Amino acid sequence: MRPLIRPARSEDGAALARIDFATWSPLHAVTERPNAPADPFFDGHRDPREHLVAEEAGELLGYAVVRCPVPLPAFAHVRQIQGLAVREEARGRGVARALLRACVAEARAQGARRLTLRVLGHNAPARALYASEGFRIEGVLPGEVLVAGTYVDDVLMGMAL
Secondary structure, eight states: OOOEEEEOOGGGHHHHHHHHHHHOOTTTOOSOOOSOTTSOSSSSSOOGGGEEEEEETTEEEEEEEEEOSSSSGGGTTEEEEEEEEEOGGGTTTTHHHHHHHHHHHHHHHTTOSEEEEEEETTOHHHHHHHHHTTOEEEEEEEEEEEETTEEEEEEEEEEEO
16 A cells, blocks of 8 residues: 655644654764654744655655755755655655655656755665665765764765756
């Protein structure tokens, strides 16, 4: 069964906070671990209008964030995936791939000509998924990110839409 991918709603915040807390890992996160799953998800830095969620039988399985990377007219044609998380028990079922494809469709619907993302160099599963969906490495910033005491490459990937 394929999950339903839909725009997030404000009332999804609590479930998304739980997903964010449960899926946090130094494999992909450059932010500090959330303090608790009860922390507000839509907190002024996150907007439901920029989130897509994967839902199955009324339960949220994951989310993705698609937004303009820089709020300037010169970047209006670009969208960037700035987060993708799937609950552990839903992994391996195509949820991340469905979210990624929905991000591509959403960027196109918004009139974007490019879709980009950044992924940590040591996150081989994510890099493989992105490459399999047509994203190409467009740059690597060696040792750009300090994660859990280790300097990690920041890999820039993108695709034309």
